[in-house]
Amino acid sequence: MSIRKLGLAATTILALAGCSKTGDIAEGGITQIRSACPRVGVAAHTGDITLFNPATSRDANAIDVTAVLTNVTSTCNDASETIYTAINFEVLGSRRSGEGAREVTLPYYVAVVQGGSSVVSKRLGQVTLRFEPGQTRASATGAGQAYVNRAAATLPEDIRRQILAKRKAGDETAAMDPLARPEIRQAVLRASFEALVGFQLTDDQLKYNATR
Secondary structure (H helix, E strand, O other), X not given: OEHHHHOOOHHHOOEEEOOOOOOOEEOOEEOOOOOOOOEEEEOOOOOEEEEEOOOOOOXXXXXXXXXXXEEEEEEEEOOOOEEEEXXXXXXXXXXXXXXXXXXXXXXXXXXXXXXXXXEEEEEEEEEEEEEOOOOOEEEEEEEEEEEEEOOOOOOOHHXXXXXXXXXXXXXXXXXXXXXXXXXXXHHHHHOOEEEEEEEOOOHHHHHHHHHO
């Protein structure tokens, strides 16, 4: 299963809950030892959804309901061989007409991505926006889980030793970033996981988000 089938772009994540910190290997440098917990965020083009009425129209005047997925938080438990991440988020929605009460149920997914491109799991869920009579805005909360095998998220010992090797000033390799070496960079990439959440869009909805 490829990341393309999800309509995701792991290299263009919109929101990332958990940036580089002590204990991570980051793009362009090393701060110490990386975390085995997956980075959590919203993938490009799937963080918002637009419903039209009529459904086949794409005219601005036909926009019926819009919603955005935001405020993503996560808690990671890496104490066992299966690393568990609990993910929570908020959905903020608006509708064109405030007439009457209305419920709108929206599908979402949580996908675990390895190495920036390979989808290793995907779980679907639903969140319901409940609009009160006369109200054009509503919010709801959603949740998901992500599981990562510790062995797959652990760097091989020889790679780890090369990354953490002490370098003396004046040595030829002292100023060289170990991640510049292809074999080390690939090993880090293979052991890197992301937990991405977004709306489960149709092909037309994904195209609309990507091209508007």
